Every structure is written in C-alpha cells, then in structure tokens.
Amino acid sequence: MSGILEKTELTFQQLGASSEAEVDRLFAEIEEFLESEQIGDRETFRVLWASDKKGVLTKIRNNWLRAAPPSTRRWIGPRLEKLTHSVAFKLKTYVERQVEGEGSGERVDLSLPGVIRSVGSHHLIRQVFQEIEGIFFSIGFSVVEGPEIETPYYNFEALNIPEFHPVRDDMDTFYLDLPKDAKTPLLLRTHTSPMQIRTMEKQKPPVRVIVPGKVYRRDNPDATHSFAFHQIEGLAVDTDITFCDFTGTIEYFVKQFFGPSVKTRFRPSYFPFTEPSVEFDVSCPFCGGTGTSAGGGTCSKCKGAAWIELFGAGMVDPAVYGFVNYDAKKVSGFAFGIGIDRLAMLKYGIDDIQVFFQNDVRFLRQFP
Numbered sequence: 001m002s003g004i005l006e007k008t009e010l011t012f013q014q015l016g017a018s019s020e021a022e023v024d025r026l027f028a029e030i031e032e033f034l035e036s037e038q039i040g041d042r043e044t045f046r047v048l049w050a051s052d053k054k055g056v057l058t059k060i061r062n063n064w065l066r067a068a069p070p071s072t073r074r075w076i077g078p079r080l081e082k083l084t085h086s087v088a089f090k091l092k093t094y095v096e097r098q099v100e101g102e103g104s105g106e107r108v109d110l111s112l113p114g115v116i117r118s119v120g121s122h123h124l125i126r127q128v129f130q131e132i133e134g135i136f137f138s139i140g141f142s143v144v145e146g147p148e149i150e151t152p153y154y155n156f157e158a159l160n161i162p163e164f165h166p167v168r169d170d171m172d173t174f175y176l177d178l179p180k181d182a183k184t185p186l187l188l189r190t191h192t193s194p195m196q197i198r199t200m201e202k203q204k205p206p207v208r209v210i211v212p213g214k215v216y217r218r219d220n221p222d223a224t225h226s227f228a229f230h231q232i233e234g235l236a237v238d239t240d241i242t243f244c245d246f247t248g249t250i251e252y253f254v255k256q257f258f259g260p261s262v263k264t265r266f267r268p269s270y271f272p273f274t275e276p277s278v279e280f281d282v283s284c285p286f287c288g289g290t291g292t293s294a295g296g297g298t299c300s301k302c303k304g305a306a307w308i309e310l311f312g313a314g315m316v317d318p319a320v321y322g323f324v325n326y327d328a329k330k331v332s333g334f335a336f337g338i339g340i341d342r343l344a345m346l347k348y349g350i351d352d353i354q355v356f357f358q359n360d361v362r363f364l365r366q367f368p
C-alpha cells in the first residue's frame with residue numbers, strides 16, 4: 001500500500017500538517033496516486049476509493065475533514081470535493097474503456113439494449129370512449145358515471161317504460177338474488193339511459209352530460225351480440241333547446257368521428273323516453289356513400305345500402321320530465337345513446353364483437 005493511503009488513516013494533527021500548503025501537498029499526493037492507479041478489477045477499485053465504510057474518500061472525510069479545526073477545514077472541503085469528482089470520473093472512464101474492449105475483468109457493454117419492459121396500452125374500447133368524450137368535451141358536455149346495478153325504476157319506469165311495456169322484451173336482463181324482504185328488485189342496467197334520470201334528479205337545467213359505461217342484456221353471444229357491451233348516453237336539457245340544436249350537435253359529433261365528408265340522415269323511430277325519436281344514419285364512410293367498393297363490387301361494410309345505421313336519439317319526451325320534477329312547459333332537450341362496440345367495429349373494420357372481450361394480445365396489440 002502506498003504511503004499516502006496510510007496517511008488517510010491519520011488526522012492532520014497526527015500528520016503534523018497545519019498550513020494550507022501542507023494540505024495542498026497531501027491532496028496533490030493523493031491525486032497523483034489516484035492518477036497512477038491502474039484499475040484492474042472495477043469493484044476492487046470502487047471498494048478502495050469509494051466504498052461508504054472504508055473507502056479512501058470516507059477516511060479523508062472522517063480523519064482529515066471532520067477531525068480538523070474549522071480553520072483548516074475550509075482548505076480541505078473544496079479539495080476533497082475535487083478528489084471525489086476525480087474518483088467518479090475514473091470509475092466512469094473505466095466503464096467506457098471496458099466498452100471499447102480495453103482493460104480486463106467484467107465487461108460492461110453499455111451499447112446493449114437494457115431490460116425492455118413492455119408497456120401496455122388502452123383497450124380499443126377505452127380508446128374509442130376517450131375519443132368520443134374528447135369530441136363532446138369540446139362542445140361543453142361533461143362526463144358523469146352511474147351504477148351498473150340499477151332498480152327497475154331508473155332502468156325502465158322513470159324512462160317512461162312501465163311494467164308490461166313491449167319494449168321491455170328487447171331489454172331482458174340479469175336480476176340479482178335478493179333477500180325476501182328487499183324493497184325493490186335489482187338488475188344489471190340494460191342501457192346508460194337511467195343516468196338521464198339520476199342526473200336530472202340531482203341537477204337543475206342546464207344539463208349537458210355524457211355517460212360512458214357498461215351495459216348488460218340477456219343476449220346470446222354471436223358476432224354482433226354480447227351479454228355485456230358499452231354505451232355513451234348523451235343528454236342536454238335547457239330552456240331553449242330546439243330540434244336544430246339536436247341535429248347540429250349529432251352532426252358535429254359524427255363528422256368529428258368519421259371525417260368531415262360523411263353525410264348524415266335521420267329516420268323516424270321509437271323510444272319511450274324520446275318524442276320524436278330518430279334513428280341516426282351516416283353515409284357509409286368506407287365506400288363514400290356509393291354502396292360500391294373500390295373494386296366495383298358491393299361495399300362489404302354497408303352491404304350496398306350506402307348508409308349505415310349508427311344510433312338512436314330524440315327529443316326528451318315531456319313525460320320523462322314529470323319523473324324528475326322538471327317543468328315540461330319550460331324545458332326542452334335531446335338525448336342519444338351510442339353503442340360504442342358497434343362504432344369501434346365500424347371504424348376499425350372489426351367483424352366480431354367477441355374480440356373485445358377475449359383479450360387476445362394479438363388483437364389488442366394492433367391498437368397501441
């Protein structure tokens with residue numbers, strides 16, 4: 001061991017050093033020694049110089065710096081700092097030299113790729129939710145969410161669907177087992193529309209909300225049906241909302257979602273909670289509304305119809321306001337219910353709704 005290393009075991013007093021020049025000489029000596037050190041094994045070098053407990057830097061800090069009187073300490077501090085940098089630099093260049101193939105011992109190749117952890121991504125359904133939410137945010141809607149377990153009152157009655165109404169046939173769902181004395185049956189909501197009621201119960205007009213969420217029906221699974229699927233409900237109620245606001249809003253949404261060149265149209269329809277009710281169509285975005293594919297055959301997306309049915313909507317039926325203490329003479333509004341799975345399938349050319357629920361990474365990875 002070099003004499004200078006032994007000196008780090010002693011205090012300045014023990015070394016008999018009392019002037020700045022002597023401090024300077026000791027540090028010069030140690031820097032020189034460091035310079036001349038041939039690093040064999042990196043770990044040995046690190047332990048000798050930089051280990052927390054017994055490294056040279058620690059010894060200098062304890063024996064030279066801490067043990068010295070304040071007047072001497074201010075000479076030592078900056079020099080110790082410089083030495084620390086020199087040690088760090090040497091360690092670093094050691095690693096670089098190893099990469100270049102010099103030196104011996106363990107080889108560290110910094111050019112090798114590190115451990116790559118795959119980062120997940122949002123499910124396509126979630127991505128479509130976010131895209132649609134973004135479009136409605138831009139025109140002043142906000143998001144509310146509600147329970148997936150509902151009472152028949154919110155899922156049906158307050159939406160103007162009394163018991164034995166034929167519409168209930170299309171919305172058969174799952175009922176929960178309840179204790180005998182339960183006051184009301186509980187079911188899995190068949191649509192996001194119950195949140196129209198819950199929102200209006202809580203809030204006076206103006207209301208402008210969308211409700212993304214999961215819904216359930218007792219449907220047998222096939223390429224277009226699933227017992228669980230996704231919707232976004234929309235509701236706007238105020239004192240002066242007209243059919244024009246309604247069509248303008250829907251058109252804005254569809255053009256944002258499918259592109260500005262699509263055309264839109266309404267067809268009369270029926271929902272118990274809207275009057276008038278419409279079914280909303282978009283000109284087929286895949287064949288440009290011609291019904292013919294690029295090759296001249298029938299467009300496979302719209303099956304030659306040139307239009308694609310998108311979702312149901314309408315002006316809120318005044319009867320619904322009666323359930324939430326809104327004055328039907330003073331307020332008006334519109335509502336819509338968008339099937340997310342269907343929209344995602346259309347936009348991304350997916351022909352089987354089941355792939356959304358199978359979670360096969362080969363499918364999921366196509367939508368990073």
Ligand code: DAH
Pocket residue numbers: 190191192193233234271273274312313314334335336337338
């Ligand atoms: N709740 C309807 C369903 O699931 C969809 C719907 C139609 C919602 C018209 C609406 C609406 O808000 O106005 O079939």
